[in-house]
Amino acid sequence: MKRIFISDLHLDKKEPQLQEAFEIFLTAECRDADQLYILGDLFEAWIGDDDPGEHSTNVINLLSGLSCELFLMHGNRDFLIGDQFCEATRATLLQDPSLITIGDENVLLMHGDSLCTLDTGYQRVRQVLRSEAFQSDFLKKTISEREDITQQMRGQSKKHTSTMKEEIMDVTPEEVVRTMNEKKATKLIHGHTHRPAVHEHQLENVIGHRYVLGDWRPSTRYLSVEGSDFQLKEFNF
Numbered sequence: 328m329k330r331i332f333i334s335d336l337h338l339d340k341k342e343p344q345l346q347e348a349f350e351i352f353l354t355a356e357c358r359d360a361d362q363l364y365i366l367g368d369l370f371e372a373w374i375g376d377d378d379p380g381e382h383s384t385n386v387i388n389l390l391s392g393l394s395c396e397l398f399l400m401h402g403n404r405d406f407l408i409g410d411q412f413c414e415a416t417r418a419t420l421l422q423d424p425s426l427i428t429i430g431d432e433n434v435l436l437m438h439g440d441s442l443c444t445l446d447t448g449y450q451r452v453r454q455v456l457r458s459e460a461f462q463s464d465f466l467k468k469t470i471s472e473r474e475d476i477t478q479q480m481r482g483q484s485k486k487h488t489s490t491m492k493e494e495i496m497d498v499t500p501e502e503v504v505r506t507m508n509e510k511k512a513t514k515l516i517h518g519h520t521h522r523p524a525v526h527e528h529q530l531e532n533v534i535g536h537r538y539v540l541g542d543w544r545p546s547t548r549y550l551s552v553e554g555s556d557f558q559l560k561e562f563n564f
């Protein structure tokens with residue numbers, strides 16, 4: 328069994344070369360994979376499944392043509408991906424967090440933003456954006472209204488992150504340990520921070536491993552798991 332984990336592509340119609348890179352990745356690296364997991368922020372922005380556009384259609388076609396099983400998790404940019412998108416791509420939507428078993432280990436999958444608990448401003452905004460009330464209200468607006476709101480929020484978010492200290496923008500180690508212990512997971516895979524690495528954490532009884540996936544500009548680090556062999560690999564394009 329071979330599993331591939333990626334995240335944070337931030338696909339954007341303004342960057343067609345990134346979509347080409349993704350296509351190459353799927354052909355080259357996922358050729359012999361049984362399962363592909365996209366752990367959030369596949370898109371730079373997603374304002375609803377009803378937004379027609381050549382770019383999203385291309386991505387849907389790309390994903391629906393995969394021969395492996397596809398699992399998708401929401402990120403902070405594309406949490407409005409819904410049933411229509413998942414049906415079209417034959418993807419299974421995963422809750423954040425999700426626990427899977429690999430070999431005899433519990434492996435926790437997350438996007439990663441909920442672990443950045445020191446950024447209290449962001450966590451407050453996250454709670455609002457992820458609420459049923461906000462989302463149903465937002466999806467009732469016209470496409471162009473939604474685009475305007477998204478643009479405004481991007482601007483605010485950029486302003487916010489530019490004033491933040493580095494460690495505040497990263498996951499909180501204590502929260503990582505707490506979450507892994509709570510879920511009885513010995514491994515954690517997440518993205519979001521764009522700081523690809525393998526970290527060790529002292530858990531209740533064992534040393535746990537945390538695999539952080541990379542973003543895609545200009546290359547990426549992704550996780551390949553064959554049997555119980557976890558490897559953070561580099562993909563250049």
Ligand code: MN
Pocket residue numbers: 335367368402403404438440518519520
């Ligand atoms: Mn993210």
